[in-house]
Amino acid sequence: MITAGFEYHRPTSLDEALMLMERYGEGARPLAGGTDLVVRLKDGRDEPGAVVDLKGIKELERLEASDDALLIGALVTFTDIIESELVREKLPLLWEAATNVASMGVRNRATLVGNICSAVPSLDSGPALLVHEADVLVRGPDGHRRIPITEWFTGPKRTALGAGELVTGVAVPLPRDAHAGCYVRAGRYAGEDLAQVGAAALALEGDRYRVAFCAVGPVATRARDIEAVLNGRPLDTDIIEEAVTLVPDEIAPITDIRASKEYRAHMAGVLLTRALRTAASRLAGDGPGYGERVV
Ligand SMILES: Cc1cc2nc3c(=O)[nH]c(=O)nc-3n(C[C@H](O)[C@H](O)[C@H](O)COP(=O)(O)OP(=O)(O)OC[C@H]3O[C@@H](n4cnc5c(N)ncnc54)[C@H](O)[C@@H]3O)c2cc1C
Structure with missing residues (x-):
């Protein structure tokens, strides 16, 4: 049971979500699948001012390839990745990493972006994203940022994400060679x-x-x-x-x-x-x- 009190918002656009992130500042917590955040709320390890539920933002569900990269939006779950022929064909290593995460029940909710935002040392998506030299796509008060995954993890459960920023997705380059x-x-x-x-x-x-x-x-x-x-x-x-x-x-x-x-x-x-x-x-x-x- 969650006993802490906090505001709950479910924006339907990225701009609205960013406004809420700015309004609540340090007290704001984005919510994706909730497999980490909700556990922390239940344990009383986190007492946010507001939870900003991202699940109403359609554009974060994107899972698509361009000529040179695969874009994985912030609401794409590990199950989405496993069920994607695109990922399996273009980035089978990432596909294989996704199959290693927890159980089907967790994978149905847990997002890849939530995984890198949690930034625990044991995160299963980390090694595959590192060898594929992925970029983390960020939006915040100062516009867009693209952070190389090698610079993303700054310590256990710490990342390069700044105040008021949200991760919109991850871009994984598609290797040109076999x-x-x-x-x-x-x-x-x-x-x-x-x-x-x-x-x-x-x-x-x-x-x-x-x-x-x-x-x-x-x-x-x-x-x-x-x-x-x-x-x-x-x-x-x-x-x-x-x-x-x-x-x-x-x-x-x-x-x-x-x-x-x-x-x-x-x-x-x-x-x-x-x-x-x-x-x-x-x-x-x-x-x-x-x-x-x-x-
Ligand atoms: C039983 C269990 C088993 C697990 N097993 C594994 C495992 O085998 N391997 C593994 O790697 N992990 C595992 N995890 C951890 C967890 O499931 C993953 O880290 C998961 O990918 C988190 O994604 P989520 O969408 O649920 O994130 P959430 O819980 O929604 O969010 C996690 C954190 O990221 C922040 N966040 C989320 N989205 C954004 C965003 N777009 N921008 C900025 N911040 C954001 C949240 O505020 C929160 O701090 C397990 C967890 C549980 C409960």
Whole structure:
């Protein structure tokens, strides 16, 4: 039960929503699927002045491709992503990451934008958005901003979003070259639990690789030093082993109720190996299908 008192607004346009964000300032909380926010309200961990429910704003439901990017509006849920042929065809790594989120019940409500706004270190969408070099699309009192996802996460549950701003969507560039990816995560059990560790690898033709992790540091991050070792060399066991030796320098895991820092550090290497091998084999037209378990 929610016992805190707050104003509730359900604007039907972005302009109206932005006016409300300005009116309530620090006390305003945008509401998308509510799978994070409503839990916080019920626990009494948050006492906003106003909840600005975005679900009446049609333009935030957009899920569409342009020539060079896929636009995912702020009301697009993980179920929308999983059911989208467009995402499955153009960005199968993101599709695979979406299939890893919680349970169908949560995915039916939870949005990808809510996921990045919550900015918990274990967010499943983070690694895929990082390796695809997505931009976060923001509207606020000073107009539009486009924030690279690499600059979005500023700390646990903290983002680059400014006062009075709303995220309208995420733009994910469509790679021009042939590509294949893999997102793999470790969890305590199947179902509604956050990742203990998550790793994404994106393989691009010409022996180029991008790698990112979640749940092994304060924010989800690209692993640039590992990418430098991988790039330009045909992937083999020696190169993967070399990459795995760099994992401790790329992550800063902690111990919490889900896993010890030692387990996380070990599993980051294991998952990196699986993600790289799977991405490379998928690029070669082989390997397990997207969504099939590789760990
Ligand atoms: C049982 C359970 C299991 C879960 N399992 C997973 C999991 O496996 N993997 C995972 O990654 N997450 C998981 N989560 C976390 C959560 O479901 C996700 O983070 C989800 O994507 C949040 O989206 P939402 O639309 O529900 O966000 P909301 O709860 O509506 O919002 C989340 C936060 O973002 C802000 N916000 C929302 N939209 C905007 C916007 N457009 N502009 C600015 N700020 C905005 C809100 O004010 C709030 O602070 C789980 C949660 C629960 C309750």
